Amino acid sequence: DAMVIQNPRYQVTQFGKPVTLSCSQTLNHNVMYWYQQKSSQAPKLLFHYYDKDFNNEADTPDNFQSRRPNTSFCFLDIRSPGLGDAAMYLCATSRDPGGYTDTQYFGPGTRLTVL
Amino acid sequence: ELKVEQNPLFLSMQEGKNYTIYCNYSTTSDRLYWYRQDPGKSLESLFVLLSNGAVKQEGRLMASLDTKARLSTLHITAAVHDLSATYFCAILTGNQFYFGTGTSLTVIP
Numbered sequence: 001d002a003m004v005i006q007n008p009r010y011q012v013t014q015f016g017k018p019v020t021l022s023c024s025q026t027l028n029h030n031v032m033y034w035y036q037q038k039s040s041q042a043p044k045l046l047f048h049y050y051d052k053d054f055n056n057e058a059d060t061p062d063n064f065q066s067r068r069p070n071t072s073f074c075f076l077d078i079r080s081p082g083l084g085d086a087a088m089y090l091c092a093t094s095r096d097p098g099g100y101t102d103t104q105y106f107g108p109g110t111r112l113t114v115l
Numbered sequence: 116e117l118k119v120e121q122n123p124l125f126l127s128m129q130e131g132k133n134y135t136i137y138c139n140y141s142t143t144s145d146r147l148y149w150y151r152q153d154p155g156k157s158l159e160s161l162f163v164l165l166s167n168g169a170v171k172q173e174g175r176l177m178a179s180l181d182t183k184a185r186l187s188t189l190h191i192t193a194a195v196h197d198l199s200a201t202y203f204c205a206i207l208t209g210n211q212f213y214f215g216t217g218t219s220l221t222v223i224p
Contacts, residue, residue: 033212042203042214043158055211090157103148104205104212106158 003027004107006091012113013081021076021110023091032074033104034066035090043090049074078112086114117142119206119215127221128194136218138187138204147180147187148205148212158203162189194222 005024013019023032031050035043047056049068063085065077078085088111092104118141128134138147146165150158162171164180164187171178175198177190187204199222204215 040217040219042217045211045213048211092158103160103163104158105160106150109157111155 004091004093004105006089006107006110008110009108010111010113012115013078014115015082016080019078019081019112021078021089021091021112023074023076023107024072025093025105026072027093027095027105028071029093029095029105030071031094031096032068033092033094034064034074034076035092036085037088037090037109039087046076081112081114083114086112088112117208117213119204119213121202121204121215121218123218124216125219125221127223128191129223130195131193133193134191136189136191136202136220138189138215140185140187140204140206140213140215142185142206142208143182144185144206144208145182146207147178148207149178149187149189150203150205152201152203152217154200161202191220194220196222196224198222 003026007022033048034046037043045057046060047066063079068074088109090109091107094102094104120139122137149161151161152158162178167182169180175192180187201217201219203217205212
């Protein structure tokens with residue numbers, strides 16, 4: 001049973017053309033995260049939502065925005081993709097980072113190609 | 116600056132051999148996570164270590180945590196090809212997860 005779903009799995013966009021990546025979860029977790037992962041690198045946190053509270057990493061470019069309309073869904077908007085934004089984008093959830101046994105559950109990722 | 120470093124970054128080992136991957140972190144954290152990532156795939160949670168001295172084992176993998184030394188180890192026993200993947204450790208601090216540099220493991224027949 002899929003728990004964290006990302007759509008699409010593969011996205012091709014043109015330089016400068018806005019793109020939206022989608023994440024949904026069936027776990028009813030409070031926290032949703034967006035990571036960017038480039039080849040052979042560790043995932044880099046872009047931002048996360050703790051319920052409706054948005055937390056942006058200091059070095060996340062303004063080009064990246066996020067929306068969480070409800071508990072189940074979270075979107076990543078890239079307003080003007082550049083070649084350097086080509087990467088795997090991973091969505092993850094956790095029940096509560098302060099929870100005793102909590103871990104993150106990752107979606108399958110969206111591979112973004114920028115032409 | 117918060118750092119989570121893994122050693123080695125690349126590991127090639129023969130089937131049947133044992134080896135240990137190390138994860139050092141620079142800030143206080145009482146919980147440590149290990150994840151596995153297959154090429155082109157997402158991350159899969161392996162272990163959650165919640166206290167000093169915690170040890171967990173699953174199959175040929177065993178993870179331990181020493182919070183005083185800010186060190187976690189992932190020990191591989193009698194490696195098999197199916198264990199070939201990239202392994203990440205991560206710490207939780209300030210409600211955020213910080214990932215290590217990753218260790219790319221290749222098990223050779």
